Amino acid sequence: MDFTPTEEQAAAQELAARIFGDLATPDRLAAAGTGTDAELWKALCAAGLPAAVEEIGLLGLVLLLEEQGRTTAQTPFAASCVYGILAVARHGTDEQRARLLPALRDGSAVVAGAFPASGDPGERGGIGADGRLTGEVPWVPWLRDATHVLVPDEERALWLIRTADAVVEPVELTAPWSAGRLLLDSAPGERLGTGPEAYDDVLAAARTAFAGLQAGVCAGSLARAVDHANTREQFGRPLATRQGVQLRAADAHMDTEAIRVTAYEAAWRHDAGLPCAGQALTAAWWAAEAGKRVVHAGQHLHGGTGADLDHPVHRHFLWGRQLDAYLGRGAELLQELGDLLADDVHLANGEPS
Structure with missing residues (x-):
């Protein structure tokens, strides 16, 4: 396995980082309320990022969703790409692809x-x-x-x-x-x-894509916490010099990397046409369980500031908890993964599932 982005994937990720960074600012996010930032969605589509997913694959989409997660940008990018563009491109007929994909690429259909x-x-x-x-x-x-x-x-x-x-x-x-x-x-x-094969494929892709989104949410939360710990002083010393703060941040970093690498593996296998249901479940479990820990740590490391509902880090907390609920609870995912592994063992031994 080689998770090194291709030239096209790296260019798309750089463009996504720039657009999300420029437009998904705290002021614009606050103005959007609970809805979507329509102008940001138009900018993403005008830049050709939804359309690029057909070329850069699920691994490329995961890279783009990391950038969305870092800023908690309010657009239907993840949903429309995984349930629309990738689903139609992989499972639609020639007629469906010709009819549906143009509008999905330019964002006029979601x-x-x-x-x-x-x-x-x-x-x-x-x-x-x-x-x-x-x-x-x-x-x-x-x-x-x-x-x-x-x-x-x-x-x-x-x-x-x-x-x-x-x-x-x-x-x-x-x-x-x-x-x-x-x-x-x-x-x-x-x-x-x-039939069911298309359902299983789309479900695995969705779990992987939203795990990538969670990796970005966690990375953004941790970056804010580290910046706060480096600049906030207590008793004449930055918070970052405290061993307890360092250990909490280090644990959050390791959890974030675990979400990222398992999402990369599942996406790589999906793009390569290899079985990836188990890898997608693994990425989803890490996103649910570790993601929850990271966004809690991000808020706690802000101290009293983290209790401010208007602070940007609180958005990461909300997104992390929502992704935990959307991906499936950890125990449920582990049970499904265990059943899948047991079925594989029975199949290998020529036994009924």
Whole structure:
């Protein structure tokens, strides 16, 4: 495995860092409230970053999402790229790709994903014989921005539904992700892919992508904490000279690197066409468990300042906790990973699962 970015991936990451750094400022984030920064989304699309994901792959997307996470920029970038561009590019027919991808590339179409990170898709509704979907999803990130939503049915088949054919009710989450409640009442759906294999592929890609986003959230939180510890003095000495502060920051750094490297491995395998479900689960577990520790540490290392709800570090805390909930709780992910490993052992031994 070689996680060294290609020239195209490195250039895209540098461009993303510049755009997010210039436009996702604390003042603009505060002005956006709980919604999306429409001007930032336009800038990303005008720069060709969503379109570039087709060329730079999931590993390239992970690199871009790290930059988004560092600034907690409020755009549907992660969702539309993984549930829209990558899903359609990998599993759409020639006709679907020709019809859907141009609008996804320029940002005039946005896809959200009504995807459970774990559990049975059938718990959220079903598809009728006439190709119409009925059901409810309590919250879908960035649904209020979406023109389409990707929905799995009880058979783990994927259906692309126009939000104009559904009911979308605004929902506020822990993080300001422009989320909504999705209600489907015999909504017409367009089949994407050929069956459960497409669902498993998209779910693994989503887990990996959002783990990359969490790596950026954690890196941004830690950077703010380190800057505060180096400049804030207590009893005439910077906080950073205290051994307890150093050890807490070091642990947070190691956790952040663990999230990053496991996301890179899962993304690399996905792009190479190798089995990656186990690696995606591993990245998701690190993102959920370690991510939670890092954003708590970032807030604690700010001392009393960390309790200020308007301080930028609090946004990282909210995003980290939301990503923990979205990726699936650690125990659930470990159980799923254990079941997957057990199935692999049974298969290797020629035994039934």
